[in-house]
Amino acid sequence: MENILPLEAERKKKIRRITVLSILAILILLTFIISMNTGYSSLSPMEVIRTFFGMGTEKQSLILFEFRLPRIIVAILVGAGLAVSGCILQGISRNALADPGILGITTGAGLMVVLFVSFYPSNTAAPVLFLPFLALVGGSLTALLIYKLSYKKHHGLLPSRLILTGIAVAAGISALMTILTLRLTPQKYDFVAVWLAGTIWGTSWEFVLTLLPWIIVLFTFIFYKARILDVLNFGDKLATGLGVPVEKERLKLLAAAVGLAASCVSVSGGIAFIGLIGPHLARRLIGPHHQFLLPASALAGALLLLVADTLGRTIMQPSEIHAGIVVAIIGAPYFLYLLARSKA
Template identity: 65%
Template structure:
């Protein structure tokens, strides 16, 4: 009897050692991603039609610099960079949630039409509201959340089958169909607005980070600060949901309730981000996939890795968009789509 006990203890020791190695690896990956974001943040502060040298940037950050340099850095670039970090994290975590609760590797708030639903409500408000005062800026994320929530409810209700749960293929096809319908409605609205607003709407639909002042940062920040920690606290629950509905029920999880709560969090993140970033797609698809390759499938590490990966993607995309065709700008959504569309086709070709 002693020999089997010894072997069991040895196996437990091996498992514990493997867990420690994986933990150290995950910490290293997260710290590396954080460092990459800091580097991209610094480079982005120096990128634009008016160049600021690293020394000028540092001097301006610490209260020096000319009035013009302070205006460029504090009033234009820093809010835009901070928003890029926030929306990258929000969209990537939203995609990670949707992939987890639906067990569909192709789930993404952009592909499923949730971003389009949020964007439609924001577009209606921007197109027909006479001015954009401070109150309306703080109202935009709420309106986008409502639009995204209604769209998500339609998609998931059409994709859910009793006794079978969410059907991944049906979810994807329903999302694509709903997104196509919303896109058609969006085009009709853009044809009816005045020419002055059409240019703004067209740029916004392409994924331009248009909310480039601190008021938009303050409007977006509560959604990110509240929802991200809440989703991180649900990491163990998401691990259980990934085992399948019947297995999760057998383990004591309240599957339907947890799916609804997590979906509401994903919709809140996606909708609030769309309100200030426009139609940036594929971040919610690529971010979680890259994070999964780096840290594995456990959501304790996958969720923060997705947030950091998404932030890095958007901040780099926005920086490249401001750099490539100076003095003109390419919307960040187009830069992300150049990479995201081929990656989506690759995943579609290799999915079962």
């Protein structure tokens, strides 16, 4: 009887986690459907269905397949990627405030994109496939700098020092980006201003195909390392005692988190707080075990950004509010709440 009770409790927990994941997936599907129906050129549900099955007009097909669907899919991929990146950073640093935006990783990635836009000839099209690699270089260099400044030989990675260092480095990079904008042409300045505000600017199938391999490969690696993240949460000493090469695994996971954040930033701009809110929402709903927390974070982040982008496109038509601004309206108060509760 004593053995049956823990098994029953574990079975109920597993059912509850699967239920939460299913509900998040259903909410994403519903938002996906609503987002296809909303925008500057409104399409009724029946028009969307007919167009989806090839029975719509040429204009309806153009709106749905060339404008809305790529943007919706990019929003889902970016939201999932940023949330999983934030979940990893929170896990390896054991700091609830860790986030690719707050730590300056997205800012570092964005700096490389802005540098590329600044110096690339304006009369030719920028190669889309090149942008994630540039963003990865910028994000990696920024993450390495923050890691080196936060790490102490006899104390390991200090969570409070990590946050403060990340904020300081992000502020410095943002100042450098502001200086760079002074030499831009009006056309390039408009692009950088939109990027800094955080918007889904990569709205073609080319961007979807560019981002998708990064998401698939890095998600596969990260989900494979879910148990390592659980062990790292016990602390460096206990993790080492359990046979985990702590620094080696931490660097691998940090590289994966940077790769996700950088590739997402390259097509979405400086969208902050998704990597903070997504994992926290998932953790409250599903618990701390990364086997379920990582997919829940991905679904929560995808839902948050898709809702933010849909609201931004519909609230003030014909004008558009950038998704990053909508997310910031939600995320900034939540960050202050977490900061007030933090004991770091």
